[in-house]
Amino acid sequence: MPTxxxxxxxxxxxxxxxxxxxxxxxxLPACRSDELQADGAPLRLMLLGEPLIxxxxxxxxxxxxxxxxxxxxxxxFFGRNEQGGLRCVYHGWKFDVTGRCLEQANVPARxxxxxxxxxxxxxxxxxxxxxxxxxxxxxxAPPLPCFEAVLLPEAEVSSFWVLRECNWxxxxxxxxxxxxxxxxxxxxxxxxxLAPDTIHRWAVTDRAPEYxxxxxxxxxxxxxxxxxxxxxxxxxxxxxxxxxxALIPAxxxxxxxxxxxxxxxxxxxxxxxxxAWRKNASTNRIRNDGTMMxxxxxxxxxxxxxxxxxxxxxxxxxxxxxYGIDRDEQRDHSFTGIEGIHxxxxxxxxxxxPITDHAGEHLxxxxxxxxxxxxxxxxxxxxxxxxxxxPGVDDPQSYxxxxxxxxxxxxxxxxxxxxxxxxxxxxxxxxxxxxxxAAE
Ligand code: FES
Ligand SMILES: [Fe+2]
Numbered sequence: 001m002p003t004x005x006x007x008x009x010x011x012x013x014x015x016x017x018x019x020x021x022x023x024x025x026x027x028l029p030a031c032r033s034d035e036l037q038a039d040g041a042p043l044r045l046m047l048l049g050e051p052l053i054x055x056x057x058x059x060x061x062x063x064x065x066x067x068x069x070x071x072x073x074x075x076x077f078f079g080r081n082e083q084g085g086l087r088c089v090y091h092g093w094k095f096d097v098t099g100r101c102l103e104q105a106n107v108p109a110r111x112x113x114x115x116x117x118x119x120x121x122x123x124x125x126x127x128x129x130x131x132x133x134x135x136x137x138x139x140x141a142p143p144l145p146c147f148e149a150v151l152l153p154e155a156e157v158s159s160f161w162v163l164r165e166c167n168w169x170x171x172x173x174x175x176x177x178x179x180x181x182x183x184x185x186x187x188x189x190x191x192x193x194l195a196p197d198t199i200h201r202w203a204v205t206d207r208a209p210e211y212x213x214x215x216x217x218x219x220x221x222x223x224x225x226x227x228x229x230x231x232x233x234x235x236x237x238x239x240x241x242x243x244x245x246a247l248i249p250a251x252x253x254x255x256x257x258x259x260x261x262x263x264x265x266x267x268x269x270x271x272x273x274x275x276a277w278r279k280n281a282s283t284n285r286i287r288n289d290g291t292m293m294x295x296x297x298x299x300x301x302x303x304x305x306x307x308x309x310x311x312x313x314x315x316x317x318x319x320x321x322x323y324g325i326d327r328d329e330q331r332d333h334s335f336t337g338i339e340g341i342h343x344x345x346x347x348x349x350x351x352x353x354p355i356t357d358h359a360g361e362h363l364x365x366x367x368x369x370x371x372x373x374x375x376x377x378x379x380x381x382x383x384x385x386x387x388x389x390x391p392g393v394d395d396p397q398s399y400x401x402x403x404x405x406x407x408x409x410x411x412x413x414x415x416x417x418x419x420x421x422x423x424x425x426x427x428x429x430x431x432x433x434x435x436x437x438a439a440e
Contacts, residue, residue, distance in 0.1 A: 005379055007358040013264040018381040021404035023048055023135075025384065025393045026243045027144050027285045028263050029092065029273050030054060030133040032159065035312075036062060040082050043066050046265040046309045048067065048135060053077050054124070055097075058084045064133050066120035069083050076119070082427030084246050088120040095119045095404065126425040127156035130273075146396035147218075147241065148403075149259035149275040154412045156279070161313040162272045162300065163174050164346060168244060168264035169374075174345050175246035175260055178224045182207035185343050186293070187335025193287045198258045199252070199408055200224060202234035209236070211365070212415045213372045217391060217398040217436060220376055223415040224249075224368040233411045238421055239402045251280050252281075253405030260275075266355040269310055277429065300342055315343065323347040399435030 002010060004131070013020045014189045019170075031165040036045055036056040042053045044067065053076050063086065074090040081087075085102050087094040092105030093114075099121030101114035123134040123141045127141045134141040144150075149157060164171045174180070186204050194201040209224040228234040230359040244262045251258070257277035262270050287293060301316040303381060317324040323338045323346065330337025338344045363371055380390050392399055403426060410416040423435050 001361060001363065002274045002358050002374055002378070004359065005169050005313075006374075010374060010377060011169050011355050012267055013168065014267070019377070020048055021378070022381045022384050022390060023243050023264065025136050025142070025390050025408060027125075027132045027134050027141070028265075029150075029261050030064065030124065030131045031174045031312075032130045032161070032194050033131055036131065040084065041080060041307075041400075042077050043307050044307060044311070046269065047133060048264055049266040050135070051309060052122070053079075053080055054087055054131065055079075057081070057086075057097050062124040062126060062131055063095075064124040065095070065099050069093065071104075072119050073185050073232045095121075097121070107376065128152065129229050132157065133187055136149075142393045143396050145245075145392075145399070146432075147245075147259060148428065148430050148433060149247075149277065151276075151432065152257070152277055156277060156429065157275055158278055159273055159275050160300070160341060161274075162315055163310060163313050163344075164262070164270040164349065164352045165268065165310075165319065165354070166270065166352065167267060168262045168270040170244055170349055171238070171270045171355045172244055172262040173370050174349050175262075176238055176240055177367070178211075178221075178222070178238065178249065178369075179207070179209055179366045180348075183335060184314070184348060185335070185341055188333065189293060191399065195288050199234060200405055202228050202408070203235040203236065203406070208366070210287045211368045213369050214416070215372070216402070217395075218402050219245075220369065220373045221419075223403070223419060225415060228408045231411055232408050233418070234406065234408050235415070235418055236406045236423075237422075238369075238404045239378060240369075240376075241399055241402060243372055243377075246419060247402055249402035249406050251405050251408040252424050253403060254425055256280050256403075256405040257429070258404065265310070271313070279429075290376075300340055303424045306326075315346065318346075319350055337368055362419065397432075397434075400432050402431065402435040 009018045029116045038056050038060050039058050044327045045052045045054050048279050052064055055063045064435040065076055069076050071093050072158055078089045078244040079086040081386045085094040086094050094103040095101055101117045104112045106112050125163045182204055189204050191205045206226040211224050213222045219242050221239045225233050238249045239247040246260045259275045261273040303314040303316050305311055323343050326337045336344050338347055384390055403423055407422050421436055430440040
């Protein structure tokens with residue numbers, strides 16, 4: 001269990017906090033490119049506890065800046081996005097996407113000095129339909145992230161976004177907590193409801209897997225394992241990638257390419273972005289008779305979008321309606337009575353409270369990956385304060401050995417040998433998947 005101080009370090013993301021500093025070393029997925037139109041309305045974006053606006057100028061460049069005007073602090077959300085700049089509606093000062101002041105319209109020409117004032121702006125870059133933000137202190141930003149799901153061309157990858165109303169860490173931890181799958185999502189599923197060639201059946205045959213965990217160049221990795229047929233082991237591999245990414249084992253390892261970002265908006269709100277290769281194998285949720293498992297049938301619905309700080313990608317099922325829990329369904333058909341894998345995860349995670357009270361937890365061996373990941377985050381945040389550049393910032397290609405998914409392998413292999421052997425057989429549409437040389 002982390003100390004109270006360490007819990008504070010792990011969960012607080014604002015400017016000047018140790019975790020806030022660590023997060024600011026990395027590029028963050030900020031919004032979708034199609035959320036910003038040239039000369040269109042600015043978008044309110046809360047990122048790492050900073051209220052920002054994102055906008056696209058006449059020529060298509062993206063600006064990302066403090067929403068407050070540097071003159072008298074009016075919100076630039078109300079600004080006029082016109083002719084290559086954003087003009088504050090209070091006194092008409094105009095800024096370009098880099099924050100440079102182009103005009104101080106209310107100041108007599110002989111007193112105007114626009115080059116002496118600037119809006120606070122961050123670097124933004126677009127790749128494959130995503131706007132990335134760099135909020136760190138380097139003059140030259142580090143390279144963009146480099147792992148398969150974010151390198152795929154826009155046409156080959158789907159991304160979906162959902163607001164989560166709680167701290168980023170507990171949200172991330174749900175993705176590296178594999179034993180919940182046999183309960184929260186599959187609790188009433190019987191192994192013989194799944195076809196014999198569906199390896200996911202092993203996950204519901206034995207619902208208490210053992211874990212191996214290791215520190216890796218990109219973060220942490222686990223291999224959860226249980227017996228399959230005689231002489232064979234069923235594995236589920238997953239990863240935490242600095243600073244907030246998870247690769248989860250919700251598909252067949254050989255061709256399952258995914259990445260899930262838990263971007264802290266502030267201490268109690270998180271924007272989830274799921275990147276998935278459109279050709280991912282995902283037969284896990286289909287039963288013998290061809291029907292989808294209970295609780296997985298309806299797509300996620302959203303509330304109408306608003307222009308508020310938390311107005312984007314809000315799920316229609318949420319704490320206000322108890323995530324739509326249906327007690328009859330819960331009794332007879334699904335473990336939770338809540339429709340949708342994502343909403344099941346959301347209900348349990350948000351119900352921990354806005355920030356999980358670590359002092360009240362009782363972690364056990366099934367939480368090995370969570371404990372290891374917290375330690376790694378803490379060590380890395382403290383090392384950064386002492387001047388050590390965190391993993392993957394300058395060498396993002398070191399993430400290319402991370403792949404998640406499930407498979408069955410000979411029990412004669414060690415878990416690390418099984419991982420490497422499976423990686424060598426895996427499909428790589430980017431051609432850039434690598435076999436990692438060693439654990440940290
Ligand atoms: S407050 Fe923005 S121009 Fe005055
Ligand atoms: Fe889950």
